[in-house]
Amino acid sequence: MRQILIATSNPGKLRDFAGAAAVHGIEIAGIPNFSSLPLVVEDGSTFDENARTKAEEYSRYIPGEIVVADDSGLEVDALNGAPGVHSARYAAPDLHGKEPHEADANTDDEANNARVLRELKNVPPEKRTARFVCVLAAARDGKTVATFRGVAEGMILEAARGRNGFGYDPLFYFPQIGKTFAELSAEEKSKYSHRGAALRKFLEWCDRRASD
Ligand code: IMP
Numbered sequence: 001m002r003q004i005l006i007a008t009s010n011p012g013k014l015r016d017f018a019g020a021a022a023v024h025g026i027e028i029a030g031i032p033n034f035s036s037l038p039l040v041v042e043d044g045s046t047f048d049e050n051a052r053t054k055a056e057e058y059s060r061y062i063p064g065e066i067v068v069a070d071d072s073g074l075e076v077d078a079l080n081g082a083p084g085v086h087s088a089r090y091a092a093p094d095l096h097g098k099e100p101h102e103a104d105a106n107t108d109d110e111a112n113n114a115r116v117l118r119e120l121k122n123v124p125p126e127k128r129t130a131r132f133v134c135v136l137a138a139a140r141d142g143k144t145v146a147t148f149r150g151v152a153e154g155m156i157l158e159a160a161r162g163r164n165g166f167g168y169d170p171l172f173y174f175p176q177i178g179k180t181f182a183e184l185s186a187e188e189k190s191k192y193s194h195r196g197a198a199l200r201k202f203l204e205w206c207d208r209r210a211s212d
Contacts, residue, residue: 002026002206003026003027004026004028004066004206005062005065005068006028006029006031006067006069006070007054007055007068007069008030008034008069008070009030009035011166012165012167013070013072013166013195014028014030015186016189016190016195016196017195017199018186019186019187019189019190019196020190020195020196020199020200020203021199021203023187024200024203026203026206031061031062034058037058040053040058042054042071042085044071044085045085046085047072047073047085047133047134047135047149048071048137048147048149049071050071050085050135051069051070051071051135051147052137052139052144052147054069054071055067055068055138055144056139056144057142058139059140059141059142059143060142063141065140066139066140067139068136068137068139069136069137069139070134070136070137070195070198071134071135072087072132072133072134072135072194072195073087073088073132073133074087074116074130074131074132074133074167074172075130075131075132075133076116076119076120076128076129076130077127077129077130078120078127078129079116079119082119083112083115083116086100087167087168088106088107088112089105089106089107089112090107090115090116091107091108091111091112091114091115092107093115094107094111094115095107109166109167112167113168113170116168116171117158117159117171120158125155125158128155128156128157130154130155130156130172131151131152131153131154131194132152132154132168132181132194132195133149133150133194134149134151134194134195134197134198135147135148135149135198136148136149136150136198136199136201136202138202138205146205148198148201148202148205149198150195150196150197150198150200151197152172152174152181152192152193152194152197154173154174154175154181155172155173156171156172156173157171157172157180160180160182161173161179161180161182161183162179162180162181162182162183162184164182164183164184164185164189165181165182165184165189169181169189176192177192181193
C-alpha cells in the first residue's frame with residue numbers, strides 16, 4: 001500500500017484525508033514526530049500561500065520525500081469572505097482581545113462557531129451562502145512541486161446540527177444532500193468536501209506520476 005505523509009496535527013483533518021485516500025488504496029500518515037518540529041508561521045493572505053509555505057518547510061525534514069500540507073477554511077459571502085485564512089482563530093477578539101491575524105494561538109471550535117453565528121445574526125437564509133476551500137501543496141526538499149484546490153459550496157445554518165467532524169462542520173449545510181457536514185461519516189464527508197476534492201486531484205496526480 002502506498003503511503004503519503006501529511007503535515008498536520010489536526011486529528012479531524014487526518015481523519016478526512018484518511019477517509020478520501022482509503023478509496024484509492026492509499027494510507028495517510030502524519031509526519032513522524034510532527035509535534036516536536038518547530039511550528040511554521042501561517043501568515044499568508046491566501047490558502048495557497050500558507051499551504052506552500054507549510055509543505056516547503058516540513059519537506060526539508062524528510063529529504064527526498066513528497067510532503068503534503070493543506071490550508072483550508074470557511075468563506076462566508078455576507079462576511080466578505082471571512083473567516084477565510086483566519087478560520088482557525090476567528091474568535092480571538094472574543095477570547096483574547098486580539099484580531100485573528102495578531103493572535104498567536106488557535107481558538108476553539110465552539111467559540112469560532114459562536115462568532116460566525118453572531119456576525120450573521122440578522123442575515124436571512126438566502127444570503128448565508130458560504131464555501132469551504134482547501135488547498136493542498138506537495139513539496140519535496142523545500143520546493144513546491146504542485147498544488148491542488150477543492151471547494152464545497154453550502155450555507156450557514158442558524159444553529160449547529162450534527163456531532164461528527166470538526167471546526168465549522170455543524171453550521172455548514174450542504175444542500176446537495178440536505179445535511180450538515182457534521183451529520184456525515186468521514187467517508188461520506190470525503191465524497192463532498194473541499195478536502196476530499198483536493199485530495200482526489202492530488203491522488204490522480206500521484207497515479208499519473210507513477211505511470212510516467
Ligand atoms: P488550518 O489548519 O489553518 O487549515 O485552519 C483550518 C480551519 O478552518 C480549521 O481550524 C477549521 O476551523 C476550519 N476548517 C477547515 N476545514 C474544515 C472542515 O472540513 N470542517 C470544518 N471546519 C474546517
